[in-house]
Amino acid sequence: MDEESAPFGDESLKSGIFWGIVDQYVRRGLVDLEELTDEEVINTALLDFLRHTDAQVATIEGKTTWSDGDVHVVTDHCDDLLKKAVCAMHADEHWFAILFYATWLEHWVNNALMSLSVRSGVPEGVAVALVRGCSFHAKIKDVWTSLKAAPLEKTHIRMMTDLMEFRNGFVHYKWQSRSISDKDAYDQRVKEVAVSAQNLVTILEELEDQLLFSGRRKALRAQLGLNE
Secondary structure (H helix, E strand, O other): OOOOOOOOOOHHHHHHHHHHHHHHHHHOOOOOOOOOOHHHHHHHHHHHHHHHHHHHEEEEOOEEEEOOOOOOOOOOOHHHHHHHHHHHHHOOOHHHHHHHHHHHHHHHHHHHHHHHHHHOOOOHHHHHHHHHHOOHHHHHHHHHHHOOOOOOOHHHHHHHHHHHHHHHHHHOOOOOOOOHHHHHHHHHHHHHHHHHHHHHHHHHHHHHHHHHHOOOHHHHHHHOOOOO
């Protein structure tokens, strides 16, 4: 592939794009973390991806063209959701923080299950149907363990369940009245759930690092000049 036809011409985007490629290769088990160094993991993933894209590119009348099935892109909203949640926490808008944290949690669970499914040899179409068709409760229990992952800790499941229940109560508000005398206690409980969600993010990100990246996510990102 020559320099002009390369799909990553913008230097400012390279690290982020390259990490997106490496991230998916690692998540799907397409590179051997046990046998390769950090540098070798990065090089293996990027070279394999570039070989694939080179096979799909053609030059017609001096213009670079790509096949319709060459590269598939997924927009990851997780970082943006966390930024919104943090902003809401700083503003003491705990209900909105719960909304953003719970949405992040759904994205995190679905992404983790898709990765585990592909690693277990489940066809991608079946994995998508599984993620779409199962309840959140089933995903973090039966589906999770069926994909050969160690059961999530009960305290973490409780934190997830509380977060989702409060999010659902906010999104599907039924205009239920509460005693004025209970208001302060309830507001305090809302704040506690939001704070718990902050801690849950840290817990799950560490779990994901160990489960899918063998604890090497930070080191792999550092190879591309990226910080956590």
